[in-house]
Amino acid sequence: MDINVMNGMLQPKSVAVVGASATKGKIGHTVMLNLQESKYKGGVYPINPKSEEILGLKCYKSVLDIEEPIDAAIITVPAKFVSGIVDECGQKGIKGLLVITSGFSEVGDEALEQEIVEKAHNYGMRVLGPNIVGVCSNSDNFNGSFAPFLPFDGTASLVSQSGALLIGIDAQTYTRGIGFDKLISIGNMSDVNFADMIEWLDQDKNTSCISLYVEGLKDGKRVIENGRKATKPIIALKSGVSAHGAAAAASHTGSLAGTSKIYKSAFDQAGIIQASDLDNLFDRTLVLSLQPPMKGDNVLIITNGGGVGVLATDSAEKFGVPLKFAPENLQEDLKKYMPSFGSAKNPVDLTGMAGADWYHDTVKIGFEHDWVDGLVILYCETAMTDPLAIAKSIKKAIDETGIKDKPIIVSYVGGERSDKAMRWLVENGIPAYGGPDVALNAMGALKEYAHVRELSKEVPQTYSDTDREKALDVISKARKEGRDALTEIESKQVFSAYGLDVTHAKIATSEEEAISFAEEIGFPIVMKIVSPDILHKSDAGGVRVDVNSVEDVKKFYNEILANAKAYKADAEILGVVIQEMAPWGTEVILGSVNDPTFGPTVMFGLGGIFVEVLKDVTFRVAPFSKLQAAQMMEEIQAAPILSGVRGEAPRDKEKLGDTICRYANMVSDLKDEISESDANPVLVYEKGNGLKVADARIILTKK
Numbered sequence: 001m002d003i004n005v006m007n008g009m010l011q012p013k014s015v016a017v018v019g020a021s022a023t024k025g026k027i028g029h030t031v032m033l034n035l036q037e038s039k040y041k042g043g044v045y046p047i048n049p050k051s052e053e054i055l056g057l058k059c060y061k062s063v064l065d066i067e068e069p070i071d072a073a074i075i076t077v078p079a080k081f082v083s084g085i086v087d088e089c090g091q092k093g094i095k096g097l098l099v100i101t102s103g104f105s106e107v108g109d110e111a112l113e114q115e116i117v118e119k120a121h122n123y124g125m126r127v128l129g130p131n132i133v134g135v136c137s138n139s140d141n142f143n144g145s146f147a148p149f150l151p152f153d154g155t156a157s158l159v160s161q162s163g164a165l166l167i168g169i170d171a172q173t174y175t176r177g178i179g180f181d182k183l184i185s186i187g188n189m190s191d192v193n194f195a196d197m198i199e200w201l202d203q204d205k206n207t208s209c210i211s212l213y214v215e216g217l218k219d220g221k222r223v224i225e226n227g228r229k230a231t232k233p234i235i236a237l238k239s240g241v242s243a244h245g246a247a248a249a250a251s252h253t254g255s256l257a258g259t260s261k262i263y264k265s266a267f268d269q270a271g272i273i274q275a276s277d278l279d280n281l282f283d284r285t286l287v288l289s290l291q292p293p294m295k296g297d298n299v300l301i302i303t304n305g306g307g308v309g310v311l312a313t314d315s316a317e318k319f320g321v322p323l324k325f326a327p328e329n330l331q332e333d334l335k336k337y338m339p340s341f342g343s344a345k346n347p348v349d350l351t352g353m354a355g356a357d358w359y360h361d362t363v364k365i366g367f368e369h370d371w372v373d374g375l376v377i378l379y380c381e382t383a384m385t386d387p388l389a390i391a392k393s394i395k396k397a398i399d400e401t402g403i404k405d406k407p408i409i410v411s412y413v414g415g416e417r418s419d420k421a422m423r424w425l426v427e428n429g430i431p432a433y434g435g436p437d438v439a440l441n442a443m444g445a446l447k448e449y450a451h452v453r454e455l456s457k458e459v460p461q462t463y464s465d466t467d468r469e470k471a472l473d474v475i476s477k478a479r480k481e482g483r484d485a486l487t488e489i490e491s492k493q494v495f496s497a498y499g500l501d502v503t504h505a506k507i508a509t510s511e512e513e514a515i516s517f518a519e520e521i522g523f524p525i526v527m528k529i530v531s532p533d534i535l536h537k538s539d540a541g542g543v544r545v546d547v548n549s550v551e552d553v554k555k556f557y558n559e560i561l562a563n564a565k566a567y568k569a570d571a572e573i574l575g576v577v578i579q580e581m582a583p584w585g586t587e588v589i590l591g592s593v594n595d596p597t598f599g600p601t602v603m604f605g606l607g608g609i610f611v612e613v614l615k616d617v618t619f620r621v622a623p624f625s626k627l628q629a630a631q632m633m634e635e636i637q638a639a640p641i642l643s644g645v646r647g648e649a650p651r652d653k654e655k656l657g658d659t660i661c662r663y664a665n666m667v668s669d670l671k672d673e674i675s676e677s678d679a680n681p682v683l684v685y686e687k688g689n690g691l692k693v694a695d696a697r698i699i700l701t702k703k
């Protein structure tokens, strides 16, 4: 990313408004007004061939007529004129274009959009949009948009794919009292996309938290990379997951994918936390912009009401920060500052009599205690207490501790006096919410952030013992034969080249070969039909297990061929696999798809009904670390089965974790070759005894 160019576009020292208008109500007029009303200090140059002057400023026929250098052009002329204007801007040496104009790819005209981006790039310019509202920045006094005003001032910055939503959010920043430095409309993302915005906002000194409204990502891989590198918290509200997911489903794995799960995993891998809805986006943005991550597990709640304390306790569990009793020494200290009928356990109940002093003393003691990783203060408005005085005492106590690396969150349940006190707290850097549930959700966000951040820093696992050339040989042989589906044996050869433990197998094309291979592998064996036209071998009567004698090999060889012919008369039959019969183990499934947004993505779950009926599966964008593989094993609902339930010995999770990573490594390394694949079933044995990939399938990319 050329920072100089991006700065020119998003923090311009001078702007031309191409399509500026003297007519009230036109976007070209509103943008001009907004630049003036936001007290923008840079030069503003209206461009309009028909006007001499707009809003008191000299008007130019073209950007080429301006003598001074121009950083950015805000374009508000109809779509058909934009391409010509891009040329003029390029010749003028403008750095970035904020293209407000609609009528490009969003209405099917991809070609015109492509044309303006290509032209812009040829001149070294970047394009934001088209189809945007514009850019608002408090720290630059820059309202280069047709949003009504700059947002309520603060340190979060929001990037929105929806222009209308951005305008709505702009207004709500005031009613909610949640401050933003920048609101950036990203529109069609013809050029500048979320990955660029994460990178740019991460280095922006006025942004403390990056908030995203996402409908769909372009360049998902780079979003993950830039998210991982980012030093600031990032939160995303992702909409429209379900419809998109269903459309992409082509294969078994694909149908289980559903983009919402893939997005969730990808965001986790990027260290980006998610919001569940718009309210939640605001609430979480507030806490992430004001407070540090919660690094440990221990939340202490201090309250003046038992009811909100219990509600908060329930919410704490719901949002991943379950409460524990405070240690004895902390309880003893707290008891000195509360009535005997209160409780110091956790929640610490100061009772309804609690005034500013009690809050001050207990907050200070609690925040300073090593055991406490995050503090939540609850207050129910009472007749004898002053909400603002309590707010001030909380702030004073926190300041006196000098601690900056632990979070504190406040929740007031009350009326107007409480609202005012909460505003005061927010203005003074302490997030405050109108209910314990929201406050605990916010603490959960800080914990989640600390967790995904740590995970995202993990480096993907690499292997030095893989044999890419061998895998490519197998693939190119199949391609030469005009096939885009590898046989089971070929698939296993590819898996094996990447270090996966597959069952030993050979293809027999005659009864004699079948017998000789069976003797070589050793009884019992499994026999399976090999045909690119028969994917579901069992349905076709093409599988025999536990074959124990030469006689049975002979018998089943002919039977399997006959069944296959009966199932599909014109099926191409390549032979019968004679395969080592792996002993029974816990069945798991590994699958991969080439996701259009994120590239190769791995699915993992337990086999059988877990995957077919319960869809109990999890995803990760490949490649990833062993810790991510361990997380995958933990986050499926059937996880306890792998750990050993009802007296069963635990499964070999170490080997399974390594296998998941190797599989991810394979699909990532061969992303141009493998369109989808699965290892199903993988039989996992007791701890220390490894596993076997019993069946394998690879579908190649179309070339």
Ligand code: COA
Residues within 6 Å of the ligand: 018, 019, 020, 021, 022, 023, 026, 027, 028, 047, 048, 049, 050, 051, 061, 075, 076, 077, 078, 079, 081, 085, 100, 101, 102, 103, 131, 132, 133, 162, 163, 164
């Ligand atoms: N250079 C400079 N100015 C030009 C020009 C050129 N090559 N060609 C035309 N203009 C002027 C027009 O004369 C007009 O000025 P005027 O009011 O003095 O006559 C001005 O540019 C605007 O052109 P006009 O034809 O009046 O268009 P408009 O204002 O009705 O609409 C857009 C222009 C860009 C606003 C409209 O095409 C559009 O895209 N609207 C949707 C934008 C949107 O909603 N974006 C965000 C989605 S979330």
